[in-house]
Amino acid sequence: MTFYSPGQVVDKTGFSLDTLRYYERIGLLQEIGRTAGGRRRFTETDLLWLLLLRCLRDSGMPIAQMLRFVELTRGGDDTIPDRLTLLEEHDQQIDKQIARLRANQQQIQTKIRHYRSKLQPDR
């Protein structure tokens, strides 16, 4: 069984050490194992979970909703439909975000063209 030190997890997930501890405190991670000396010892599973959290965070899911997801996960296989729903809704949120970004980008590009035409009146 392979374990990861906090520092390794920082490197692999991009979360800061403080953020890892914070996530543990608020319940986004459950019961990280410890060495005899009291240091955290992350498993492969912990790591995968963290990578999923990273995905969700980076795609804009609020922590409150991630907590909901954690809760469901603790509820066993019966909650899979709910988890699925949660992820599907988030997936749609991402679509919306992308659409909004693109629409705003259109406007901004119009503005950019406007400025360019002011710089080079001909052509």
Place this chain on the structure above:
Amino acid sequence: MTFYSPGQVVDKTGFSLDTLRYYERIGLLQEIGRTAGGRRRFTETDLLWLLLLRCLRDSGMPIAQMLRFVELTRGGDDTIPDRLTLLEEHDQQIDKQIARLRANQQQIQTKIRHYRSKLQPDR
């Protein structure tokens, strides 16, 4: 000349009244005109500016950078190249955001498929 009341601007821009006042305070809006009685009286120009701000905010530009943009705007036509640069950079930021969202969405969709397969083992 057409003017807009605060309430109309709220409706047209989607910013709350408090946000409008806040933006004025921190300098994102310059000197909004007033009626005899002291109420704000937005011009068409103010409105267009606000709509641009909305675009920038909604596409993730931090307020500090919008302030930089305002400053440049106050600097007259000489700052057009700088403004152009700022917008072009932001435009690229948006591209990056979209790319990141897509990448994260891929992962999430993989997870979704995984859950689906758990629900319907066959087919």
Place this chain on the structure above:
DNA sequence: CCTTGACCTGGAGCCTGCTCCAGGTGCGAT
């Protein structure tokens, strides 16, 4: 007139999501 609802100001408060201390311990290398 009077009421009522939109608006005014200054300043405090709030929510999210971390981030930073202070003071102490574990442990691999020299």
Place this chain on the structure above:
DNA sequence: ATCGCACCTGGAGCAGGCTCCAGGTCAAGG
């Protein structure tokens, strides 16, 4: 042994971006 660095805990602090409040004013309809 002991140095030094990674790590520990509890709790405070911070940045960004609004949002709310109290106490007052303006103005249009009845």
